[in-house]
Amino acid sequence: MIEDLAEIRRHKEEAMNMPLKRRMEKLGHFNSCKFPECECRSYRPFPKQPPGPPTQQPELHLDEMCKHCNHSIHNHVHHLQKLPEEEQRKLLSIAIDAEHIYTCVRNERDPDSKDLYQILLRAMRNRLSLRHREYKFDDFFDSPPFEKPSLRKAMNNIIITRFGHLSRGESKVWREAANWILHLINKWVPETPRTRAKRTLAEKGDNDDAQCKQNYKLAYQRWLLFCHVPHFCDSLKAHNLVDIFGQRFMQQIFYVVRRQLTDKLESGELGVEIQPAEKRKEIIAHMLKLIPIFDVELHAFTSVCWDPDFGSHREQASTEKGGPSSRSRKRTSTSEKVTSKRGVAGEKRTGCDMKPPFLKRRHLEGDIDAELVRKTNDELDHVYGPALDEIAPGDVPRQEERQGVIQLHMVGNTVSPPTDEQTLEYLIALKQVFSYQLPKMPKEYITRLIFDTKHRTLALVKNKRVIGGICFRPFPMQGFTEIVFCAVMGDEQVKGYGTYLMNNLKDYNMKHNIYYFLTYADEFAIGYFRKQGFSQDIAFPRHRFAGYIKDYEGAILMGCPLDPRIAYSQSSDIIRRQKLLVAALIAKQQRKPKSFPGLTCFKEGVRFTPPEQIPGVAETGWKLPPAVAQQTHQDHLLRQILTSMRNYTPAKCFVEPVDEAYAPGYYDHIKFPMDFSTMSQRLKNKFYTHQRLFFADMIRIFENCRIFNEPDSEFVRYANVSQRQFLAKWKELGFAVPDCSVINE
Template identity: 40%
Template sequence: MEAPSSSQLKAETPASQKKSSKQSFIPSELARSSNLLKIQQRKAQVRAYPRVKKLEKIGVYSSCKEEGCKCSGWKNPNIAHAAGQADTSLTQQVQTVTLDCKCRSCSHTLQAHVSRFGDSGDDEINRLLGLVVDVENLFQCVQKEEDGDTKQVYFYLFRLLRKCIIQMNKPVIEGPLGAPPFSQPNISKGIKNFIIYKFGHLPQKELQIMHDLARVFLSFLNQETLETPGARKIRTPDEDQQDYKMNYTRWLCYCRVPKFCDSFACHDTTEVFGRFLLRSVFPTIRRNVLESFRSEKHHMLAEKRTLVLSYFPKFLSMLEEELYSSNSPIWDVDFSQMPAHMPLPSPRSNDSNDPFITSPGTPGSLFALTSPAGGVLDPRYFTTPRSSLFSDDSRGEKRKLSDLLLQATPPTGEDDGSKRQRSALTEFPVEVINEVVATVTDPEQMLGPEPNLLSPQAARDETARQEERRGIIEFHVIANNIETGNSSSRQTLIWLVELQNVFSHQLPRMPREYITRLVFDPKHRTLALVKEGRVIGGVCFRMFPTQKFTEIVFCAVTSNEQVKGYGTHLMNHLKEYHIKQGVYHFLTYADEYAIGYFKKQGFSKEIKIERSAYVGYIKEYEGATLMGCKLNPRIPYTEFSNIIRKQKEIIRKLIERKQQQVCKVYPGLTCFKDGVRQIPIESIPGIRETGWKPPKEREKKDAKDTAESLYPTLKLLVQCMRSHSSAWPFLEPVKKSEVPTYYDVIKSPMDLRTINEKLKSKSYTNRKIFIADMQKIFDNCREYNTPETEYCKCANTMEKYFYNKCREHQLIEK
């Protein structure tokens, strides 16, 4: 296609279009919804014309049929006269047109120009009028478009529609562009494959979130305006632009222009293009979509903001990896992989013979990096990681962020230590906590070296976890179903034989026949660890659902694959599988060589299940030790080490924030200059002010503290504080009506009346909680007021008085 010259454009332009082209117009904005509505209103308007007026509108593009006449289109003789009268209405102009009116150019009648349309029905005439409006819009695009490549496309489509009006046929784009779809699989199919491949193993709720993110990305891509070839050439001069230019032309013809010219069939970008175009535009799309969301984050609902800003960057990073990977399976035409999260049949009885096989473990998990911390920013919308990821909705329990970060055990039976931890965290405003969580979970915000598997902080199972994400290893729950009347798959039988060999080599003291009998017993199942198609380890177990426990029979990893974290990751997968099945107790007999491994996996000699529940069910072994493990349904075990690492990082960041607020400098130690090699920790200046206590002393005091034992002392302290002459600013909570901005600054207020009420309700089970609340009064006062005010002076006086009283009553060290 060649760019239209001014003479070409002038020759092919009806007078009505020349006049309308003077209006303000931006071609790239025609696809906006407001402009699309105007176009539809315009088409409805012309289709409501009387038939003669409709024929006049079409006749503008129809040549005269009188013999020897070369007139290319009807020109209304009344246009010039009507244009000179500002008060002439459209109705008056319509009434002056008849089939006998003569053309201003050739003096032949309108009938001579539209004779071919005389026998056409109303539907056909209305269709042609739609083409006329589209021609007018394309003419505007040709006139106003500044980019040469885009102008060529507009002009080609403009001439095509004019030709279709004359020939009364439907527009068909011909030539080297080809017909859609231009690539298989298309972008939409590739993204769906990506969701299945990367997130198919997630439960339905989390899988739905991934589908929502995918829909957001596809919708944005369908609405995006692609970069022109000329602009792209300037930005990337070293790239070959021919393929991109072809795709850009296709995009204009089949995706963009049909949005405002519905005479053409309209296609979504994601349905007709594939991997090549997505590669070309992905960096730009990624930047634009993230900038768009960040600029609008303050106008989003909290739920959507969390979803987009926490999950979307990592989602795009994982998609980019698959997009540029040379061996990614998601772009295979014959890709087919069932989601690995498909529910497995639960055993109905102890002797259930129902065999089952899970789909291959899909590599990668967005929630592995974001859910432990980033996924629970707003307790109104998100549940706990375990409840959300692995439990039914009926068992989901909404929790606060502080509970998620610091509570590693169920609420029942928690000790004072966990209460103290949560109380410490509540000292921070929720905005600060959310900001820290967002920083820790966003790789772009974290500074320092990239984490790697050689890092001393890397977890035992990190290598295995990374290999699973890359698809190097897979986990399958398999069983022999030969006795159920259904034949096992060939692959299952091969894996069972390989498992038998692994157990036999790694457990030499177990008779081979005994191993064979249990591995192939339909009542036993095995979690197989498969690496590159070959079994390298597994756990053989038998589930007793009515007794609420599972017996682990064999557990082994082949010798040349040990010390890589496979054993830990294998057991974690087994735990997650049993949580889905609602079985929370493991029992096993471990010999002297296996006790260490099972201890690392959370097993102990203290059995948490009633003896009557397992006696007569579990197989006993001479010389072995019975060990048990109780599963916590709130813990996502395969990602537990990642969660702990992020929790530690979050706490460390919060401590840094606190240190910035409270800064006190002591002179450096000089004793080392005199030859002293070491000193006791307690002799370091200021160490005790940080709250540090010698371990034995801390344990001793914590063991003594109870709500009842502390109550008399704390009650006396509160009475002394309330009766002090400088206590008047702190007796009652600050009234918002008197100090409107107070609660905008102070997010965690405290006063003596509140402390007294907490004391009466026996809330102070530890002296540190009481001291922290009292200290909060003084800190809040100094934060809101300037140092020279009377309030700050009262706070300083009361603080000194309080700590003197604490020493007097031996609540703190003297």
């Protein structure tokens, strides 16, 4: 590859100052002969002087012959002589660039770069022969920009969402740090596809699939054509990497970019001097903090910073007539909204000024100080008792993993190199597990997918026997993985192996920059997938998976987003530590003295107040004695029954005591009268120490009615209906019906 740009520019300036006939000769090298039936593709002159350093350029005549076809140079360039001089100079510039590209084709050893140079050389020849008025690359590489938003726009969005609330001076420093990161990324030279494949195999022990390799090759050649080559071929329009590429390309290269940027910054290198030295140190410190933030946003599917419509609605609102002044807009910008395309399928959600998932939330009254949380968390590392790094008691699979009882193996069929014998044994065993546990799936279909080179399987081996696994197919460029089969042998189920497999699969996919799972689950698998975080509300854009995943009749599509901040395989330990942290914080809060206002009820004439109503008593952990608590619960249920009966229409005549003016002699015949009002008073006075007393009073109301009135009277019918209603309610609340001879159902 040509590196001496100054030499290239000098060569081009000399060519531009050549006489017209010499310029025509150079253009003739890239134009075929126009003589009828001549197949000569380019003009080649006869040698006029012996090899060696030229002493003087010989004079050129347009009637000189081509050594290939014996036709004059005029037959090669006569169609160019009619063009304006400006167009001729433009073609001459392209011709000189084509010579440099031809040198690159001869010297380049990387096959992918060489392919690109050959495509470019062919396009330059077509342009010089006037077949095309402009360069045509759409058939191979499309036109930039290739992704929206670009890296520059996304970085600006990150600064707005993360640091927009800071003062003007602080946010300016963050913007400068972001611009320096973009500058360094823009100057970065990506690995060739071959180099990247070798590094991936050496570091991860695993090759990317063919689709992933092809996607990176395309992105690399686009960078070479639109970003790198224009530096020494100025006939091509130059673009910046950060302006034409976006999230997908950055996810492929950021692993290496981050490592190299961090090493360079930690050594204090920027490539450009910044004065004064304090300013330089401040910029580098902010860059080192911003790089991991950018990494999180880069791989977070829920990040609004990669929304192409970020900020469009806010700009529109600020230009409307009658809108707030620039000063008020600055204050109210956080409440304005914009539509995002990353909402739930079928609807849009507001995204720009909605608080992203990684932003700090506003502190509320009663929040525990962050410094206290940090100190308490550090203290947990020094407490006496079981070590916190020990595996949680209920996590059986991880205990067995540490003991060497179970192992996980990522297996898949390959064509080149051939699959080893151990992997084939695992694949055959997995086929048997899936066939046995998924009887509705055809065995031929299971076999075809397991041995397909695009599918991989996470196998769970216990005591050298495969007991389960998850077969999946990753789609790196679409940003998701399809779960195809998931099963554990029946005698090994309900031990946590299914969760163990899924958690490790989540971690594996996040290492490969995939942050969403999709699967079709039948009625028997829905419960399992819900426990693993799957949902029927698919937040993943449909156009990115439609036509890629396999559809099953009678199954339900479910999805699961992956959070890059969570280590799923360590989730049980994380939850355990969180519980200990919460308990420690509660203990610290309880040790703090706290005062409550005094009682004011005695000023109102109250002589007694229940202990549970005293402010602060419940917070001390005091509880009612079991017997009192049970009685309180019973009174609540009895009051519920009594209220229901008072509202029951046929029982309205039993609400108040019987008026003797309407029923003469009633109290002569009825020795123990009863009504709902009297029962309410007794309930309030804690008379019903046992449920049987309440039951007896209620039945007495209906029995008194039957004793005093004629059997076929309207009041007796009301009593019978009301008693049946009472007994139904009594049984509904779980009370047993006493063995009582007066009950007349």
